[in-house]
Amino acid sequence: MSRYRVTSVADVHEEGGTVFTVRDEHGGDEEVLLVPCEDGVEAWVNRCTHEPQRLYREGVGATVRNGEVVCPRHGSMFDTCSGHCDNGEAADTTLVDVEITVEDGQVYLTDDDVQYLHDGLKQDDEDDETPSSTSHIQF
Template sequence: MSARMRLTSVETVHEDGSWLFTVRDRHGELEEVLLVPCEDGVEAWINRCTHEAQRLDTGCGAAMRDGQIICPRHGSMFDSCSGYCDNGDAAETTLPDVEIAVDDATVYLTDDDLSYLHDGGIEESDRDDDSGPSSTSHISF
C-alpha cells in the first residue's frame, strides 16, 4: 500500500455538504473525486454521473438532498453511502468508488491507483497536453 494522503476532516465534509479534489489515475488521466457525508462518516466517488459523464460537483459543491447526490443535468439521484442510483437516466448504475480511510476524524486518500494533485476541481494548469494551437489563430482546414 502506498502512503496515505491527508485530505480534510470528516467535520468539513459534513459542514460543507461535499468536498472536491483532483487526482491523476495510473494511466495519467485526470479525475475529480467527490467526498460526501454518509451516515457512517464519509464516502468518495468519481465526480461523474454514470449517464453522460456530467460532473456532479461543477465547482460550487454537489447538490445533495436526503442523503443523495443529485446530477445537475438530468436529476438522477445517487445514494451518498452506496453510490447506487435507482431513478432517472442513470438508474441501475453505481458511481465508481475511490478508496479512502478515516482515522481520528481525518480523511485520507488510500487508493493505490490514484495520485493526489490538489484540492478543488481540474484546472487548465493541470493539463499537460500540447494539443491546442500554439498561436492566437484557431483556424484549421
C-alpha cells in the same frame, strides 16, 4: 499502502461535500467527490454514470438531498453511502468509488491506483459548462 490526508470528516459534513483532483494509473486527471455518509464520508469519481456530467461544480458544489447526490443535468439521484442510483437516466448504475480511510476524524486518500494532485476541480478543464437541465427537480 500510501496515504494522503485530504480533509476532515467534520469539514465534509459542514460543507455538504468537497472535491479534489487525482492522477490515475494511466496518467489522466480525475476529480474525486467526498460526500457525507451517515457519520462518515464516502468518495466517488465526480461524474454521473449516465453522461460525463460533474456532480460537484465550481461555485455551486454538489446538491445533496436526503442522503443522495443529485445529477444537475437529468436529476438522477445517487445514494451517498453506496453510490447506487435507482431512478432517472442513470438508474441501475453505481458511481465509481475511490478508496479512502477515515481515522481520528481525518479523511485519507488510500487508493493505490491514484495519486493526489490538489484540492478542487481539474485546472485545465474547459468543458464544464452549466448543464441545460432536463430534470423536473429545481435547484
